[in-house]
Amino acid sequence: MALPRIISPPRLPSPLILSSQFRKTTVRAILQSKESATSLPSDASLVDFSNWLLSKGGVVPSVKPGPVPEGLGLIAQRDISRNEVVVEVPKKLWIDADTVASSEIGQVCGGLRPWVSIALFLLREKTLGDASPWKPYLNVLPSSTDSTIFWSEEELSQIQGTQLLSTTIGVKEYVESEFAKVEEEIILKSKNLFPGSITYDDFLWVFGILRSRSFSRLRGDNLALIPFADLINHNPDITSEDLAWEIKGKGLFGRDQFFSLRAPLFVKSGEQVCIQYDLEKSNAELALDYGFIESNPNRETYTLMLEIAESDPFYDDKLDIVETNGLNETAYFDIVLGQTLTPQLLPYLRLVALGGTDAFLLESIFRNTIWGHLELPVSRENEEAICRVVRDACKNALSAYDTSVEEDERLMESGNLDSRMKIAVGIRAGEKRVLQQIDSIFRNRESELDGLEYYQERRLKDLGLVGDNGEIIFWES
Numbered sequence: 001m002a003l004p005r006i007i008s009p010p011r012l013p014s015p016l017i018l019s020s021q022f023r024k025t026t027v028r029a030i031l032q033s034k035e036s037a038t039s040l041p042s043d044a045s046l047v048d049f050s051n052w053l054l055s056k057g058g059v060v061p062s063v064k065p066g067p068v069p070e071g072l073g074l075i076a077q078r079d080i081s082r083n084e085v086v087v088e089v090p091k092k093l094w095i096d097a098d099t100v101a102s103s104e105i106g107q108v109c110g111g112l113r114p115w116v117s118i119a120l121f122l123l124r125e126k127t128l129g130d131a132s133p134w135k136p137y138l139n140v141l142p143s144s145t146d147s148t149i150f151w152s153e154e155e156l157s158q159i160q161g162t163q164l165l166s167t168t169i170g171v172k173e174y175v176e177s178e179f180a181k182v183e184e185e186i187i188l189k190s191k192n193l194f195p196g197s198i199t200y201d202d203f204l205w206v207f208g209i210l211r212s213r214s215f216s217r218l219r220g221d222n223l224a225l226i227p228f229a230d231l232i233n234h235n236p237d238i239t240s241e242d243l244a245w246e247i248k249g250k251g252l253f254g255r256d257q258f259f260s261l262r263a264p265l266f267v268k269s270g271e272q273v274c275i276q277y278d279l280e281k282s283n284a285e286l287a288l289d290y291g292f293i294e295s296n297p298n299r300e301t302y303t304l305m306l307e308i309a310e311s312d313p314f315y316d317d318k319l320d321i322v323e324t325n326g327l328n329e330t331a332y333f334d335i336v337l338g339q340t341l342t343p344q345l346l347p348y349l350r351l352v353a354l355g356g357t358d359a360f361l362l363e364s365i366f367r368n369t370i371w372g373h374l375e376l377p378v379s380r381e382n383e384e385a386i387c388r389v390v391r392d393a394c395k396n397a398l399s400a401y402d403t404s405v406e407e408d409e410r411l412m413e414s415g416n417l418d419s420r421m422k423i424a425v426g427i428r429a430g431e432k433r434v435l436q437q438i439d440s441i442f443r444n445r446e447s448e449l450d451g452l453e454y455y456q457e458r459r460l461k462d463l464g465l466v467g468d469n470g471e472i473i474f475w476e477s
């Protein structure tokens, strides 16, 4: 029988493999370190920035930028009611693909992905220093965040075994390869446009800035930085993304667009206005994009990746079946703590494991009905295989972490962790909890194999060939 291939999280690549002795030292060092803080811009820079926004047509009726626990934030200067506008930013102050296209580097950025062209634009403006009209904005951008893309190797060793680590490494490799391309094809070829030096670290910084400061519907092709509005921080207690912002048109035919940010809740004078960034993101995504996580079980996820191996003797039939059902050769299933399995996971698993005496279901006469059959157990052999493979994958994945959930929980309770260590411990505990949950679902299923109803029995029942007590009915000739 063809066994399902479940890809467990990739192992730490060799440069990051650390001896257990080294890891112990690291935990202690990080536990004792102070809250990591990047230095905040001076009061004068904040005043400059506010004046710059007002001089360009921005409207800020009720907030001021100022220091808050999350870095900079927007502080209410009077009581602000729910749904009240806190800042309006005209389109000419947004930094998007149009800004780049109409700039001096526009001619060399055609065809680039929006994020790459905006990244080049910001880095170039930075190298221009005082000569850049964007200086007041550039001056208030943080030099780093707690996103895992900015973590040292020591810090990354704290998420050994996690999916977040492999994603972080993958993202950094992607940024590095994009940088190598633009460096060769644009920066070095247009020295007149890029006289200052731009390094991979600069490119990674700007990537982090774009990921952490873009609003949820302003990504991809619509990517835009909205100065000032992007000082708004996230509050996990705000459970709706509605009301927070909209794009409006002013003037004849709405030609002069502006970005309007609203307070989703009543805010007292002196307190910070916040929004909900994105309800859909998992803790791993929050950690990667923004550098924080929530203690909310709905954000604790683990992604199972299943694939139909090319070496599977029924590869073509199985591929046809998954594609007919809107899936691909490789499928990703996000499992969320405390929630039931994604409905398509079990049929996909059963299909991948299908073989032997069950292979007749792959014949073309079943093509229109097979997915329905796969939603229920096919055969004991098939069901046993999926339980075994999933449980082995969970066991394998769990063995890759350095700590147990209990150890992580004790560390969290100690209350002694810096902001990055809090993320590391929260992420690895969350992933393990979900893996344990998946394992227990398939352990229970394994213990019920004898009592499940399989395809052949259902078929006999449909044909009226099984009696009330499960006995096969024979007719006398």
Ligand SMILES: C[S@@+](CC[C@H](N)C(=O)[O-])C[C@H]1O[C@@H](n2cnc3c(N)ncnc32)[C@H](O)[C@@H]1O
Pocket (backbone or CB within 6 Å): 070, 071, 072, 073, 140, 141, 142, 145, 146, 212, 213, 214, 230, 231, 232, 233, 234, 235, 236, 289, 290, 291, 292
């Ligand atoms: C859109 S910016 C908000 C302005 C930012 N605080 C600053 O100083 O420029 C998003 C970044 O703010 C910080 N941040 C926002 N909400 C946060 C939260 N609830 N907890 C921790 N950091 C937060 C993170 O560094 C995140 O990457």
